[in-house]
Amino acid sequence: DADVTQTPRNRITKTGKRIMLECSQTKGHDRMYWYRQDPGLGLRLIYYSFDVKDINKGEISDGYSVSRQAQAKFSLSLESAIPNQTALYFCATSDPGQGFEQYFGPGTRLTVT
């Protein structure tokens, strides 16, 4: 089974709708991250969490919110989706005690029409 899972894998939604993307991990890592990827722009950090009680904004947090329900779960919400939030969204985890590399989920492809 995959260590970092994301649901849904694909989602099409309409402008103005609220949508939640979910991430779960079985790696036991404290640190979790949400990124979005747009063609030609690489990955950009939306939010990150270093433990259940620690939530931080990343480079492009406007229009997004997150919830860290447990060590293993980190959800990303779009309160009112807009077309320029169409992108590929990735969740990642890391454990500084095991090195600085991050482990990525398979991604959620979100289309806002």
Place this chain on the structure above:
Amino acid sequence: SQQGEEDPQALSIQEGENATMNCSYKTSINNLQWYRQNSGRGLVHLILIRSNEREKHSGRLRVTLDTSKKSSSLLITASRAADTASYFCATGRGGGNKLTFGTGTQLKVEL
């Protein structure tokens, strides 16, 4: 803003040849990492080089880091068709070692 810029944006080579990708960045870093992404999939960590290291090897991968020029290169030797993917550099900065990703190099290895 992107911390890393990669060069070239796209690279096409024949199987068996070496592939070299370059990454430049703007500010001081803790470490620099390289990731691979197969089309539309999650990123996979390849190798990490710390700011006080100059060269590192892992299998067919060789990474160099020049902190004076704020640049790094990734060399894949004896490339295979299965190496076809996008490759991203990511710089780790600050106490939490947040990563900032470059724009990526699309590598195509042809038979």
